[in-house]
Amino acid sequence: MIIIFLIIIQVENGCIGLNKCPCISANLDFNIVNDNEVHLFHRITKKNYVIGMEEYSLMIQADGTKSYEELSQTSSCYSEEIIEMLFMKFEELHFVNDTQTINKDERKWFRKRIGLINGNRLIPENSAWNKIFAFILKYVSVPLFISSIVALIINNRFSTEYMQGIQELRSALIMLPMIWISISLHEFGHASVARSYKVNVPEIGIMLYICMPYAYTNLSYIATLKKKRQRLCVLFAGMLMNFFLAGIAFWIAFFLPENMSKYFALYGISNITLVITNLLIFFKLDGYFIFQELIGESNLRGKSIEYVKVVFAGFVEKIRNKQPYVLQYERVERDITDKIFYFFFGMLTISYIPIILASWIINLIFYFI
Secondary structure: OOOOOOOOOOOOOOOOOOOOOOEEOOOEEEEEOOOOOEEEEEOOOOOEEEEOHHHHHHHHHOEOOOOHHHHHHHOOOOOHHHHHHHHHHHHHOOOEOOOOOOOHHHOOOOEEEEEEEOHHHHOOOOOHHHHHHHHHHHHOHHHHHHHHHHHHHHOOOOOHHHHHHHHHHOOHHHHHHHHHHHHHHHHHHHHHHHHHOOOOOOOEEEEEEOOEEEEEEOOHHHHHOOOHHHHHHHHHHHHHHHHHHHHHHHHHHHHOOHHHHHHHHHHHHHHHHHHHHHOOOOOOOHHHHHHHHHHOOOOHHHHHHHHHHHHHHHHHHHHHHOOOOOOOOOOOOOOHHHHHHHHHHHHHHHHHHHHHHHHHHHHHHHHHO
């Protein structure tokens, strides 16, 4: 999340040409948090911002008919000169005078996000039903899951013969709907707990990552939560939803005849598979963000990969120039433990992705042969 409180702005002259009458972009979503803070989400760049109420007031008045002089007459804080510089920054961020021409550098070819629904509209802030549902996710889902596992073990539903019967049911026709239902509800779980803490959830949608689709929920604004426990609850909420779904499925399987129960047991197992997958820390999945939160490190993946690049670049320079290798990575000096951690995490992250992709391709080949 990018946070900006635009109070003093320094802009080089002539960097951007401004329209005399600025017009607010139609691609912005605003969420007023309190009298001093407004959350802003750009639907095209997919970036999040926090602005002040005075900046928000100026932006919503910028309808393409008012000049900077007219806008300054409505402001109690800013002069015409400051407002012009302010809108210069707004234009740079595509808040105003946005004609859908976003810099190609801001759109990555291998990752495209398609927003489907606004989480704030889906789940109202003070919704009583959501508070109850979020409470169930946080405090009932895991006990429900554990009790269902115990019940199935007692009922001998995890025998070799029973598990072989479940294995025979696995097919793309059955598994794909199961997985996508669970993934959709997984994202709803994130949104539900986030909204119970009054967190802005600007978007829920689908991301195409190297042509592979998966769902996502924009949880950038959990950074505004002061308590780490609350931030972790939001990050764990998707997996808690999967535990909840697995628990319900396993309890239904417990009461049904054996042949019918296998379908519900398969659905429960697919949810546990999603939990295990989301615990991976080398992809930007729940496990990665939870790990970041636990160790108190932001942008861990980016920093680690960059550190690996710097180490190898320095090693090459040492060979070419035959000079002692001096690592210049950050202004803040880190101890040897941090450097070792960055290096190994970065190396594992870089190598893990092609290994997983290769294994998926091999499995697909063997599946269709």
